[in-house]
Amino acid sequence: MTAVTELTWDDEMRTAVDRLTHTAEENYYNPYQTFEWPDHIDESIPWMSADLMTVHGTEAAAELSSAQRLALSKWESIHFYSLNVHGIRDLMTEVVARIHTPGFEIPTPFFHHFLGEENEHMWFFAEFCLRYGGKIYPDRTMAFPREPASPVVDHFIVFSRILIFEIIVDYFNSRMAADATLPETIRAINRVHHQDESRHIAFGCHLVRVLFDRLRATCEPAEVEQARRYVARYIESSLHQMYSVDAYRDAGIDRPAAFRQRLLADPGRRAVHDAFAGRAYSFYRRIGVLA
C-alpha cells in the first residue's frame, strides 16, 4: 500500500485547479517592483490594528502605558511577518517534497504557482522585518519526529497545517489591509498577500476535503481520530504562536513570560480566538472533521 494508489481527485478538484491556475497566471505580478519601501515608517502611529493585538480585550491591557502599547503594535507587527517567514519555509518544504511525485499529478500545476508566490511572500515579509525592525524574530518551532501514520494521514496533516495557518494569517491580512489608520506600506503588504492567499485557501480547502474523504474511506478509525485531534490542537497552537514573549520584552513590558501567561488565561481572549480561527472551525465542521 503506497501513497500513489490511495490518492484520487474528484472533478471539483480538477476544475478548481484549472480555474486557480488560470487566475494565478492572469494576476502574476513582480513583487520586487510592487512596493515602495520608504526609509522610515512613522512610529507615532500603530503598526497593527488594535483588535488584532494580543492584549486586546484583556485586563492586562489597561496596565500598559500608551508608549508601551504603541511599541507593542510595532513589535507584534514585526513578529507577525516573522511568523510568516518561518511558516512559509515549513510549508514550502512540504510542497516541494510532493510536487511532480506520483499521486500529485492533478494538484501539481497549482503547486508551481503556490511555491512561486510563497517564495515572493517570504521575500517581502522578510524585507519588511529587516528594514523596519532590524531583525526577523527567531523561529520558535522545533522539528519533531513524526508520529508514524499512513501516507494519507500524513498528507492530510501537512495540508491542514498549511490551510489553517493561511486562514488565520488571512484574517489579519484582510483586517490590516482595510485599516486606514495603519501606515500605507503595512496596508500594502497585507493587501497583496491577501489577494494571493485567497487562491491558496480555495485550493487548500479542496485538497484537504478530498484528503479527508480518502482518509475516512481507507484508514482505521484510530487514524481518523488522530487526524481530528491534530486539527483541533493545531488551531489552538497556531493561536498561541501569536503571543510572543520576545515582542513583549521589546515593548518594554515587565516579566514578559508571566505577561504572556496572563493574556492566554484571560477570558476576554476566547471570543477573539474564535474570530481569528472562525473560518477554519467552520470549514472543518463542514467537511466532518470537527464536531
Add this chain to the structure above:
Amino acid sequence: MDEIREWIRSRNPSLTGDIGEDDDLIEARLIDSLDFLDFVYLLEEVSGSPIDLQQLSVDDFRTLGRIRKRFLPAE
C-alpha cells in the same frame, strides 16, 4: 523541576505514575511539536534565561535529566 513535571501532567491528564529522570518524553509524546512553544516559554521562565533553539535539537529536551543538566544546572 516541579513546575516542569506539573506542566507535563497538566498537558497529559491521562498520565498516571511518576515521570522518571530518564523517561523519554518525546517518544512517549508527553511533549510534542504542538505544545513545544509553551514548553520552551515555561523553561525560560523557570531558568530565567532565554533559550536559543537554533543551537538545539529535540534531543536536548528528551528527558527530565537532560533538561535539568542543560537548562537548570543550579537545581
